Amino acid sequence: MSVIEKAKEARGAALKMGTLPLGVRNNALLRAAEEIARRKEEILAANARDVRRCEELLKKRKISKPLVDRLRLSDRKLESICESMRSVAMLPDTLGRTLYAVRMDRDLDLYKVTCPIGVIGAIFESRPDVLPQISSLCLKSGNAVLLKGGSEARESNRALFSIIKEATEREGVPKGWIQLIEERAEVRELLKLDEYIDLLVPRGSREFIKYIQQHTKIPVLGHAEGICHIYVDASADLKKAVEVCYDAKVQYPAVCNAVEKILVHKAVAERFLPMLAERLQQAGVEIRGCPVTRRIIKVKPATQEDWRTEYLDLIVAVKVVGSLQEAVDHINTYGSKHTDAIVTEDRNAAIEFLE
Incomplete structure (x- = not known):
């Protein structure tokens, strides 16, 4: 056929x-x-x-x-x-649900x-x-x-x-x-x-x-690659953050919503990065880091190309940032708008990140 x-x-x-x-x-x-x-x-x-x-x-x-x-x-x-x-x-039925109704005129009702x-x-x-x-x-x-x-x-x-x-x-x-x-x-x-x-x-x-x-006139619903970020905030529970990063990278690295970049607030970098490196390297993950990251843990240098790369493999790039806003700016510059996360105990920081 x-x-x-x-x-x-x-x-x-x-x-x-x-x-x-x-x-x-x-x-x-x-x-x-x-x-x-x-x-x-x-x-x-x-x-x-x-x-x-x-x-x-x-x-x-x-x-x-x-x-x-x-x-x-x-x-x-x-x-x-x-x-x-x-x-x-x-799941509930998605069909036949009235989303909107308005009376347009006498004996004329509009339904969505x-x-x-x-x-x-x-x-x-x-x-x-x-x-x-x-x-x-x-x-x-x-x-x-x-x-x-x-x-x-x-x-x-x-x-x-x-x-x-x-x-x-x-x-x-x-x-x-x-x-x-x-x-x-x-x-x-x-x-x-x-x-x-x-x-x-x-x-x-x-x-x-x-x-x-x-190459088509048909409407297209599509996304590009998954350059996905996790931002570890200054108020993060660091043990929780390690486990979140580990699961997001190791559980299934070949899928498009696996984490590829980890951003860490400078206030917790000295404590968090050694914990993260030990956990990820035990699973065979290669870490590539910014200059600040490399002063804290021994990893390969991250190049400019790394921030734009979807690895789909046991590789992750790590960057230390000075603020939540710097993390957001980095994600907006290099991310693919697929999946991004914040690990924080500060509700206001979470809301700001999502907005």
Whole structure:
């Protein structure tokens, strides 16, 4: 089936999705989660084939290690996927809610009521766990979806797609509501289908998202890379701050919301940085620091390029700042507006940071 045929089928399904009862949508999500759990060995076998192929490419330096790390599935990750799908099923219905009502004239009332977007095109990278995440949210909100995953995860995506499609359509979700596009060349065709697709959601590099925005008439909802910051304030609980930074870097360094830069107030730098270095270096994290940081702990120097780099690896850049405002200015200059955090016991500082 061609891309345009898949888009037409999705459009037909979308017209029915908006009136699909909440019970059908929720039951379909629960059934899909159940089937993913039941057929996990099939999914893991497909994923193992993807990983083996990509490990060969890694040896030839054709792809990066973070990409291979994002590709891997496990029993634990599949359990998390299933739990997330069940959680989406338990959420309140987003459809048919009256957000606004006003009487315009006698016998003329205006209502603003939530409804589905229609057909969503999702283009994402090598993480196969993104496929059930996007599918779940689209189904819950009554939208059809065309999915284009990274070629690195081809077999994993195919396995997950087939299971979700079969399970949900058996529960009464319109046939064709979910479509899978596998070839990179098909993306160019996808970008031309503004007649059938209502919104594109690309996930990837800054260059990739700009390319999508510049080559389509379809509205695009996208973000660039995740240059994420944690600011450790002068009033921070330092033990808590160490654990927050450790978890944000080590738990899953290859995802776009992992911390890449840690900013530390000068008032606590002498005490905090040795604690941080000991904890991170035990986990194999490479620390790159500003000149002040390097006077306190022995680490590699951070270059100007480091402040603009998304590592997606066990690397973090650390800078000592003189004030909360300096931290905010640094984040506004170098951050990607993805995910940033403050560790503080001062409520006013937290409010100022958020504002």
